[in-house]
Every structure is written in structure tokens, then in C-alpha cells.
Amino acid sequence: xxxxxxxxxxxxxxxxxxxxxxxxxxxxxxxxxxxxxxxxxxxxxxxxxxxxxxxxxxxxxxxxxxxxxxxxxxxxxxxxxxxxxxxxxxxxxxxxxxxxxxxxxxxxxxxxxxxxxxxxxxxxxxxxxxxxxxxxxxxxxxxxxxxxxxxxxxxxxxxxxxxxxxxxxxxxxxxxxxxxxxxxxxxxxxxxxxxxxxxxxxxxxxxxxxxxxxxxxxxxxxxxxxxxxxxxxxxxxxxxxxxxxxxxxxxxxxxxxxxxxxxxxxxxxxxxxxxxxxxxxxxxxxxxxxxxxxxxxxxxxxx
Amino acid sequence: xxxxxxxxxxxxxxxxxxxxxxxxxxxxxxxxxxxxxxxxxxxxxxxxxxxxxxxxxxxxxxxxxxxxxxxxxxxxxxxxxxxxxxxxxxxxxxxxxxxxxxxxxxxxxxxxxxxxxxxxxxxxxxxxxxxxxxxxxxxxxxxxxxxxxxxxxxxxxxxxxxxxxxxxxxxxxxxxxxxxxxxxxxxxxxxxxxxxxxxxxxxxxxxxxxxxxxxxxxxxxxxxxxxxxxxxxxxxxxxxxxxxxxxxxxxxxxxxxxxxxxxxxxxxxxxxxxxxxxxxxx
Numbered sequence: 001x002x003x004x005x006x007x008x009x010x011x012x013x014x015x016x017x018x019x020x021x022x023x024x025x026x027x028x029x030x031x032x033x034x035x036x037x038x039x040x041x042x043x044x045x046x047x048x049x050x051x052x053x054x055x056x057x058x059x060x061x062x063x064x065x066x067x068x069x070x071x072x073x074x075x076x077x078x079x080x081x082x083x084x085x086x087x088x089x090x091x092x093x094x095x096x097x098x099x100x101x102x103x104x105x106x107x108x109x110x111x112x113x114x115x116x117x118x119x120x121x122x123x124x125x126x127x128x129x130x131x132x133x134x135x136x137x138x139x140x141x142x143x144x145x146x147x148x149x150x151x152x153x154x155x156x157x158x159x160x161x162x163x164x165x166x167x168x169x170x171x172x173x174x175x176x177x178x179x180x181x182x183x184x185x186x187x188x189x190x191x192x193x194x195x196x197x198x199x200x201x202x203x204x205x206x207x208x209x210x211x212x213x214x215x216x217x218x219x220x221x222x223x224x225x226x227x228x229x230x231x232x233x234x235x236x237x238x239x240x241x242x243x244x245x246x247x248x249x250x251x252x253x254x255x256x257x258x259x260x261x262x263x264x265x266x267x268x269x270x271x272x273x274x275x276x277x278x279x280x281x282x283x284x285x286x287x288x289x290x291x292x293x294x295x296x297x298x299x300x301x302x303x
Numbered sequence: 304x305x306x307x308x309x310x311x312x313x314x315x316x317x318x319x320x321x322x323x324x325x326x327x328x329x330x331x332x333x334x335x336x337x338x339x340x341x342x343x344x345x346x347x348x349x350x351x352x353x354x355x356x357x358x359x360x361x362x363x364x365x366x367x368x369x370x371x372x373x374x375x376x377x378x379x380x381x382x383x384x385x386x387x388x389x390x391x392x393x394x395x396x397x398x399x400x401x402x403x404x405x406x407x408x409x410x411x412x413x414x415x416x417x418x419x420x421x422x423x424x425x426x427x428x429x430x431x432x433x434x435x436x437x438x439x440x441x442x443x444x445x446x447x448x449x450x451x452x453x454x455x456x457x458x459x460x461x462x463x464x465x466x467x468x469x470x471x472x473x474x475x476x477x478x479x480x481x482x483x484x485x486x487x488x489x490x491x492x493x494x495x496x497x498x499x500x501x502x503x504x505x506x507x508x509x510x511x512x513x514x515x516x517x518x519x520x521x522x523x524x525x526x527x528x529x530x531x532x533x534x535x536x537x538x539x540x541x542x543x544x545x546x547x548x549x550x551x552x553x554x555x556x557x558x559x560x561x562x563x564x565x566x567x568x569x570x571x572x573x574x575x576x577x578x579x580x581x582x583x584x585x
Contacts, residue, residue, distance in 0.1 A: 020489045021408035025416065028401035028460050035457030036423040039434035046433055053437075104309045106321065114572060115328055118335070121568045122561040123518035125536045129543070129557050133341070133550070134334045139354035141337045173334075178579070185580040187305065195305050204307075213305050223580070230425055237520045241540070258429040263525070270433045277429040288425050292418055299414060 040281070047274035052267055064275035073249050074276065077257040080164050081233065081283070084253060087168045088175060088232035092224045095179025096217075100209075102180070103187045113184060120177040128241030131170035132157065157243055160250035167238050167251055175231055179224045186220030187213075222294065229287050233280065254280040341554035342366055349550050366555040374545070375530045376556060379538030383563070385448050386455070386534050387516045391509050393456035394463050398508070399501065401460065402467025403493050407479055417468060424461030428521050431458075439526055451526050451534075455519070459512050466578070470504040471497060507578030510571045514564040535560045 047064055051057035068074050102113055119127065134141050135156040143153040156166035190213060198212045214221070236255040239245060245252040245260060252260070254276055262273025309320050329336065343363040353359065370376050405417050435454055436445075444450030474497070482492045523537040530538070539560045546552040568575050 018410070021404035021410055021413075024400040024404035024493070028397040028420075028464060029416070031397060031453075031457035032420060032423060032460050034438070035435060035454050036426070036431060036461065037419065039431040039438075040423075040426060042434035043430045043432075100306055101327070103304070103306065104320070106309060106324075108324075112324055112328055114569065116331060117568075118332065118565070121514060121564050122335075123520065123536050123564070125518070125520050125539060126557045126561040129539070129553070130334045130338050133554075134337065139349075139352075139550075141333065141355070144355055181576060182580055185576065190305055192304060208305065220580075234427060236428070240520070240524075255427060255429050259432070259521075259525075262433055273429075274433055277427065277432065280427045281430040284425065284427050288422050291425070292422060295418075295421065296414075 043274045043277055043281075046271055047278050049271045051270040053270050054268075057271065060271070064272050067272070068275060068279065073252060073257060074254075076249060077252045077254045077276075078279075080251065080253045081280075083164055084168055084171075084232040084235055085229065087165070088171065088228050088235075089225075091172050091175035091179045091228050092221065094172070094176045095181075095224065096183045098176065098180045099183035099187060103184060113181075117177050117181050119174040120181070122174075124171075124174070124237035125241055127170055127174055128238045131166075131173075131238075132242050135166055157251075158247055160247055163243055163247065163251040167235075167242050170242065171231070171235055171238050175228055178227060178231075182220045182224050183217060186217045190216050226287070226291050230284070233284050233287075254283075338554045338557060341550050342558055344551050346549060346551055349548075362551065366551050367559070369552055370555045370559050374542060374552075374556070375538065376535070376542060376559060378530055379533065379535040379542070380559070380563075382448065382532055382538070383517055383534040383536075386451050387513055389452045390455040390459060390516045391512045393452070394459035394512050395505055395508050397456065397460045398463030398467045399498065399505070400493075401464040402471050402501075402504075403497055405464065405468040406471030406474075407476075407492075407497070417464070420461045420464040424458075424465060432525055436525055446527050446529065446532050448527075448532050451522060451532075454522060454526065455516050459515065463508050463512065466508055467501065467504055470501055474500055503574065503577065506571065506574040510567055510575045511578040513567055514575075517564050 046057070048059060048061060049057035050060050050063075098116060102109065102116060133139075135143075135154075137143060137153060137155040137158065142156070147153055154162065156162050194212055194216075195208070198208055203212060234255060235253055236259070239251055239253055239256045240259075243251045245256055258273045258276040258280065261269050261276060309317055312320075340358075343361055343366065344358045345360050345362040345365070348354070348356075348359055351359075401420070405413055439445050439450040439454070442450070444453070478496055478500075479492055482496050487496070517534075518536060519534070520536040523534050527533045527537070530541075533541075539556055542556050543553050546556070
């Protein structure tokens with residue numbers, strides 16, 4: 001390369017395309033690396049130690065993970081996470097059903113849509129409180145209704161076999177609202193010509209929904225799936241507020257159990273907690289990779 | 304339009320639909336309506352076991368007055384504001400820059416960095432908990448609003464970058480190119496060409512981040528404690544401890560704690576929904 005071309009190239013290097021993006025990225029990357037990326041690796045590292053949060057951590061290799069296998073509470077948490085994951089997906093069809101119900105143009109429909117979306121906007125803490133009182137065995141609305149219909153009262157949150165389902169139901173309430181809004185927006189973009197053409201061909205009801213509408217709603221379904229899976233695996237607030245993991249630890253999930261172990265009242269067990277977090281992270285990673293792959297395919301298409 | 308517009312159906316179906324709407328809505332919001340009713344009942348109704356009967360008197364002013372003037376609730380609300388507003392500003396500012404860099408420039412590693420932001424945004428909080436708590440302690444920021452704000456800004460930058468970058472990429476790229484031909488400096492392109500165009504994205508992100516942070520509970524209990532700094536989500540649990548079994552006050556407190564994001568939602572509904580549904584429509 002001759003000296004002159006080098007000179008010409010050197011100037012825009014500072015000012016333009018090469019360095020500029022890094023200057024703009026710097027603050028964001030710095031924050032994100034310090035608080036999100038590094039801590040992930042640090043947690044992996046801590047999971048090989050026994051550490052109370054004070055003093056020197058003691059290296060114990062894979063012992064924390066070995067201990068997980070024999071830990072009954074861990075097993076229950078894992079199972080509950082699976083229940084959350086599967087049942088939480090009900091938010092998608094339910095959200096679609098409500099969206100179809102509300103996708104009309106009668107007067108006041110906008111207000112109705114907003115009110116149906118309401119549960120998603122309020123914090124999970126309040127959702128948890130609201131449902132705790134709803135389930136309350138002495139004055140809860142649920143039992144007031146059940147007994148007035150002649151059924152036996154239920155103590156949902158006090159019954160180890162029911163408790164997780166009770167909490168999941170509370171979680172489904174805001175999550176369904178979220179899926180509903182995704183589908184309502186999606187339904188707006190459904191091609192009216194296709195719908196009319198299919199109608200002329202005699203398609204209606206469920207067949208129309210399955211063959212004409214749902215394929216066009218795929219982007220909405222994809223987002224609904226992603227946010228619902230992540231919501232299910234992140235569930236913490238509701239468990240913490242409604243039962244604190246009880247009764248007898250039967251409603252714990254991994255996120256809650258990790259918190260409980262790491263910051264327990266009976267001494268912090270950071271290493272063990274980190275090992276639980278790593279397991280949760282590994283489960284989540286399956287879905288993150290799936291999501292990134294889908295995004296990558298989209299990116300490869302010409303814009 | 305699907306389903307078939309109701310006004311094209313027979314008259315009795317239209318009446319049926321119009322009747323169903325409020326009914327289904329009441330059913331949907333029943334748990335919330337119950338709490339709203341509790342919050343205006345007098346204490347005596349609860350001691351007498353009159354949970355669901357007609358309130359013996361209406362005590363909305365009394366109950367909500369107590370929440371606002373005789374409890375720590377105002378302090379919690381204030382803490383929430385001091386945590387939420389700086390986070391919104393910080394995360395939106397950072398992501399305008401990252402979004403600009405990733406959306407406008409072609410360079411090696413662009414997509415990789417973008418995917419790091421996206422992936423980081425989805426990790427479970429628990430994998431960050433121990434190191435972030437330790438870091439915050441080491442910086443002397445444990446149980447401060449600043450400590451919480453710094454973490455929130457960092458974490459929300461992931462989601463905001465995803466949003467901003469996609470938004471900027473969808474802008475007409477010719478505008479940037481035209482400005483470059485004119486010899487406009489890159490930072491001026493950012494400031495005078497791109498920023499004015501991303502205003503809708505800034506609005507959408509602001510309401511969304513406001514709601515996310517206001518409603519955060521996990522990091523509030525990991526990084527703060529006590530009346531001084533804890534936001535309203537974790538404050539409400541101590542509030543409830545203070546008024547154990549005083550359901551009229553706990554209900555009123557819960558409604559007060561839930562209200563700010565609700566008001567935000569109704570005020571900026573269009574932006575809020577635009578933000579939540581990004582990517583679900585093409």
C-alpha cells in the first residue's frame with residue numbers, strides 16, 4: 001500500500017465507520033458486561049465453592065452438584081418448574097380466545113380491551129396478594145362461591161397437592177392478558193382479502209381459524225411462546241408472596257429455592273445457591289438458543 | 304376481519320354479545336374488584352365476619368387517608384419514583400447509542416454483540432444474584448437507591464437495545480447516507496437525523512421500562528431493605544406485616560402500590576402496546 005492511500009484511509013478511520021460504532025457501544029457494553037455478562041461466569045465459578053458470603057470461599061469441585069441429586073427439595077422445585085412451564089403455555093390459547101372474543105368494533109370496545117389487559121400492568125406482588133385473599137379459606141371469594149353452590153371449601157394454598165396449581169393460575173391471569181394483547185395486534189394485520197376469499201370458499205369457524213388465521217398470526221404466537229416460557233421459568237414473585245415456598249416447601253420453584261438457599265436466615269450458602277442457579281440457567285439456555293436461532297434466520301433474510 | 308364483525312350478524316346475536324362483554328369482564332377482573340370492595344369497607348365489617356355483604360359504611364377516605372398519612376407508604380412510593388425515573392432515563396439513553404451503533408454500522412461482530420444483549424436479557428435473575436449482590440456490597444452501594452438503579456439500567460439496556468436496534472434498522476437508511484454525502488459528522492447524524500426519528504421508540508421504551516422497574520420485586524429484596532430505600536413492591540409486604548389482618552388497609556395499600564403503572568398505561572396506551580408487541584407484527 002502506498003503512503004498516499006494510507007493517509008487517505010487513516011483520516012476517516014478516526015472519524016467514521018470504523019471507530020464510531022465502538023464509541024457509541026462503549027457505555028452500554030460496559031454496563032451490560034459488568035452487571036450481566038461477567039456475573040454469569042462468576043456464578044458458574046462460585047458454584048464450585050462452599051461460601052457463606054463472608055470470609056474465604058472453599059473450593060469443593062463438583063460437590064454442590066452432587067448434593068443436588070440427593071436433595072429432595074431441589075427435586076420438588078424442578079418438578080414444579082416443569083408444571084409451571086407446561087401449564088403456563090395455556091396462556092397462549094386462552095389469550096387467543098379472549099382476543100377473538102374482543103376483536104369487534106362495537107362502541108366501548110377499546111375500554112374493554114384495556115380493562116382485560118389490566119392484570120398485566122399491575123405488579124406480580126399485588127397479583128399475588130389479590131389471589132392470596134381470593135383463595136383465603138375463611139373469607140376468600142373462591143370459597144364463598146364454592147360453598148354457596150354446595151361444594152366443599154378448598155384451602156388451595158394450604159394443600160401441598162393444590163398449592164402450585166393455585167399459584168400458576170394466579171400467574172396465568174396476567175400472562176393471558178399479555179398473550180391477548182399480542183394476538184389482538186396480530187389480528188389487526190390479518191389480510192382481509194384472504195379472509196373474504198376463504199369465506200367465499202365456504203371456510204368458517206375453526207377451519208378458518210386453523211388454516212387461514214393462525215398461519216398469519218405466527219409472529220404473534222412466536223413472541224407469545226417466548227415471553228410465556230421465560231415468564232414461567234422466572235416465576236419468583238408469586239411463590240414468594242403467596243406461600244413463601246410452603247406448605248412444607250411444596251410450592252418451591254428453582255428460582256425461589258436458589259434465593260432461599262443463598263440468602264437463608266440460617267446462614268448464607270452462596271455456592272449451593274449458585275449451583276441451583278446454574279441448573280436453571282441451563283434450562284433457560286435451551287430456549288434462549290432456540291430463540292436466537294429463529295432471530296438469526298430472520299436476520300439472514302435480506303432487509 | 305376475523306371473527307365475522309358482529310354487526311353483520313342477526314340482531315339477537317348482537318344483543319347477546321353486548322350483554323356478554325360486561326359480564327365476562329367482571330368475571331375476569333373479579334379478584335381485583337374484590338380487593339377494591341375490601342378497600343372501602345370499615346374495620347368493623349371484618350371483625351363481624353361481614354366480608355362479602357354490603358359495607359356497613361363507606362370508609363374510602365378514612366382507609367386511603369391512613370395509607371397516605373399514617374403509614375410508610377408515601378416513603379415507599381417516593382423510593383420507587385427515585386429508583387424508576389433515573390433507570391428509565393439511563394437505560395433509554397444507553398440504548399439509543401447502542402441501537403444506533405448496531406442498527407446503522409456494518410462491522411465485524413455486530414450481530415454477535417447484538418445477540419449478547421438479547422440473550423442476556425433473557426437469563427434468569429438468579430444466575431446474576433450472588434455476584435451482583437457482592438459487587439453492590441463492595442461498591443458500598445448495598446441498600447442504596449443508586450445501587451439498585453445501576454443494576455436496573457444495565458439489565459434493561461439488553462431489552463432496550465433489542466428494541467432500539469430493530470427500530471433504527473427499519474428506518475429509511477437513505478437518510479443516513481444522504482447526510483454522510485453532505486459530510487455531516489457521525490455524531491451529528493445520531494443527534495440530528497436519527498434521534499428525532501426514534502421518538503416513538505423512546506416513548507414506548509419509557510413506559511415499558513417504567514412498568515418493569517416499578518413492578519420489580521426480586522432485586523428490591525436482594526439489594527435493599529428497610530423503609531429508607533426499599534421500593535413499594537417490597538414495602539407493601541412490611542406494610543402488610545404492620546397491619547396484619549386489617550384487610551381494609553392492606554387492600555387500600557395494594558391498590559395504591561399498583562396504581563402508578565396503571566395510570567401510566569392508560570395515559571400512554573398506544574406506546575405501551577406498540578412496545579410490547581414489537582416483532583409480533585411485520
